[in-house]
Amino acid sequence: MIDYVFLGTGGGMPMTFRALSSLMLMYNGRKILIDCGEGTQVQMRKYHTGFRDVDIILVTHTHGDHIFGIPGLLSTMGNSDRTEKVYIVGPKGIKPVISGLLYSLKYLPFEVETIEVEEGFYLKQGKDSLEITEEKTELWVEPFNLKHRIECIGFNIELARKPKFDPVKAKTLPIPVVYWKHLQNGEIVDFEGRTYYPEQVLGEPRKGIKVTFIGDTGYFNELSDHAKGADLIVCEGTYGDDEDIDKAKKNRHMTFREAARVAKDAEADDLIITHFSPSMGNPVEYRSNATSVFNKSFVAYDGLKGTINFKEE
Incomplete structure (x- = not known):
């Protein structure tokens, strides 16, 4: 199973009632962070997730509302007796940006490795952390290109399920x-x-778990191909109102209705919309714009938690 908690669901700037974009995935006691906006570590403390066990930070792109929380978080992790390597994985061009952000963190008691990723990779459970490996394991992370104003990627996180013993x-x-x-x-x-x-002793392959994270992007048809068959799609919906479609296209973001179209075409199980414009006070008011297209559309909020289990057979 994979657990998740939305640490922040806002875009652009932090609000008193909504933190900036960050999603935590938890697997076998280890943690993967997707984006790390300003104040993410405050949210981690608020929702009691802990700091020390974050092994990988997946970064969709280098706009500040998605990365300004990284230096503070790493500093706090260093003060929490962590010694294992931390990976920061993102799109082409991320290395110099992260290097600049971490310039003042010369005292960290662990290595930080920044990777500009173009292909998928496996994660294996080490003694005290998740590690990137060339060895085939049950946990697979695959990036895919999005269409934002700068280089931006989404991620598929897939947990394989072993066949039954026969x-x-x-x-x-x-x-x-x-x-x-x-x-x-x-x-x-x-x-x-x-x-x-x-x-020779196992039965037929069984469906695993697939989580698709779609960060900042304008809508395009191929999005649903990347998310095909996902158990959960987490998708940006910067604008809830259908009347903001022109603004969404101009800024290369999506509306709730467009996010729902992705989920419907992908034949996903569930959709959770996140990354709301600062101008949107109550995103739930626009949920019907999504559910009219894809019924199992939900609106995220800071602190939303859930678990994705393997399906019963």
Whole structure:
């Protein structure tokens, strides 16, 4: 399962009633942060998420409302006895920006590695952190290009689900029962001159969990292709009112209705809209603009929490 909490749901500037964009995903006790607007660490304290276990910060783009919280957060993490590496992953051009932001943080007790990502990558559970690896694991992160005013990317975070163990298939193999568990755990077994593979004791593939995060972007048809079959789409909806469509196009943002169209075309399970304009006092007032297109459309708010479980079969 994957847990989530919306730390901030605003765009542009922080408001007294709404913090800037940041979403935390939690998996096996480790944390992935998507964007880190100014004041994110305050929200983490407010919603009791903790600081120390944030291993990766995925950055959609380098506008200030998505990154100005990074230096303060890393400083606090350094004061929380963290020593493991922290990854900052974002689009082309992010390295010099992050380097500038972190110029004053010469005292951090852990390494910060900034990666300009163009292809997907796996994450593996280390002893005390998540680590980027070339080894195929159950957790996959894939970036995709968005259409904003600067270089900007979205992310698919996918958690694979192991097939069920099939004892009928296992019993057909001429190996001792003690090796079944190794095969079930994905290990290759050599026994008496023959090699046995996990698929020889496992059933059909099972659907995992897919979370699609669509940051700042204007609407374009291919968005739904990236989000196809997502269990949850988190999508920007800077403007709730349909009458703001021209403003959305000009500023390369989306309306609630456009976000809902993405979810409908992607055949997603749920949509949560976030990143609201400072001019939008109560985003819930515009929810019907989304639900009229995609019924399972919801409006985020600071502190919104949830869990995505594997589907029952």
